[in-house]
Amino acid sequence: MTGTPSILQMSGVRKGFDTPHGPVHILHDVNAEIAPGDFVILTGPSGSGKTTFLNLAALLSLPTAGTVLFDGMKTSDLSETDLSGIRKRAVGIVFQNFHMLPHRTAEQNVFFRFRYVDVPVAEAREASREALRTVGLDYAATRKARLLSGGEMQRVGIARAIALRPRLLLADEPTGNLDFESAQSIMQCFRRLNHSGITILLATHNESLVQHGTRHLICRKGSIEEGAIHASRSRE
């Protein structure tokens, strides 16, 4: 962790859901902090609470108890409009299932990042092209999303997430649906983005991806622990 102010800080966070069979507690007393420039790999088995942790970080849900601070703002004190406003500008999300708009081109999918942001079209279009260039997919800009390979779709997903230069880039199992080579390529892409200054929180159940990050958090039965980075790349 660095000494700079955190982008995300969780203290005593609990998250549960009401189900027909009674309440289910997913996260228990979670304390975690993500500083600018971090590339945090969050690992843990399926059902351990990784996605719930990511949703809290993405301001897509609020904690049942405890405090989540995003850039120093307590998320549970923010209105729906404020939360949407932060999501618009400061958070980028990459999904395991890509969530493409299949009938639109790769560039239009990236451009969709600006749908709820008042940006001049020309500026947004240029930013979309730049994002596609960053992920090395400028050659497929005019191709319909449904015609792209899984790896290409995920790179479009990353381009969409970074097109507005978010403060925090979240990725939920981004390589979960990809073969080994595509997964490696995607992870390289994340590393380049992190080098360019984007803070990343990436959740995966694949322990081998830990080496790509600068920090390792382990999610186990609803708790978060700091893990070790075994590979060469840590705090380069």
Add this chain to the structure above:
Amino acid sequence: MKTSGTKAVIEDMAEGMRGQPGRILLSFISILIGIVSLTVLIAVLSGLRSRADLLVDEFGANTFAITTSTATNGDSSKGRLTQKIFELIAENLPNCRVAGVTGYNVDILESDDPLHLIACDPVLPDIRDWKIVEGRFFDERDSRQLERYAVLTLSLSRIRDWRVGETIMLNGAPFTVIGTMTTGSGGIESESGASSLTIGPETAFIPRSLPTYWVPNVPSEDRIDTIFVRIPAGGRSDEYVARTERILHAPEFAEIKPGWITPETLLERIRQLQRTIRLTLGSVAALCLILGCTALTSLMILNVRDRIKEIGLRRSLGATKRDVALLFVMEGGIITTAAGVVGVLLTTILLWLARSRFPIAPKFSTASLLLPILTAIILGALASLWPAIEAAKIAPSEALRND
């Protein structure tokens, strides 16, 4: 141009509608049929309303008429209105203008078809608000002096080429044409159902005081088919009708079964027609629109279910609940608005093409064109409201979890 502008909204609409063309078409057609029915209903009712306005305008709100069933140039005087009744009415309603009318068919030299002749009192044009085009109508003096004067409808004058000052032969009797006039649309006569009142395009008017020995098959000089009464401005017609009824209740007139023609009775047939059309066509329109709305609501529910991931994506990109709800309301609104516009255009064209087949022409106004479209927009928004609210309620985290 901004990224959240109109183009983005249109692209969103297209995105949503691409998925279910069959269901969209079904909703569209159901709403379309409803809008067509609604537009026809409004146009026909507008036509009837115009007709009603015209009738009241022509007949006059302060006029009523007493008539008995007749067959021209025949029948006995039994049970009929007579000169005595006319005089009694005129005497008892001193503030009113009263005119008696008797209709005949007479032969003319130039044609095999008989000419319709109206024998009337000089005040009839005033009572009916008929307009003199050329010359004049006969007056009381002409009437008293038994002048053989005739006034023609403008059509008759043109068709027969009979001019003012000319002498014409009616069943062999010479008459001098002293004027021509217009007599309205003839709507009152047709709506009242009284054949004696029929003023066809070829009608001539002569003083009622003239003896009718020259007219064939006239059993009684005393016969009157219709008595028109114009009450003073500001008077209540029901009071005057009641007073006239009391006169006719005298035992000596027991055989007379008078028919009353008032603005109310004239409008009754039109109102009945309006009620029937409103009920039948209105039911069809309402059922189609309900069916369309139900189809649209189910379409939108399926649409929401199929697009949960997209909803999650939009929420993750910063869309608020309101943005998501608005998306679905607008999609529903677009479908119904399109159906509304197409329905109104289609109906206007079809009714215009078939206008000659309607006994009372449908009438179009800005309101009759805008109302169905407005109805379509409102119904679209209402039908999609519930699915839209459900869509907005979906938690983004749950939406993104969906596989």
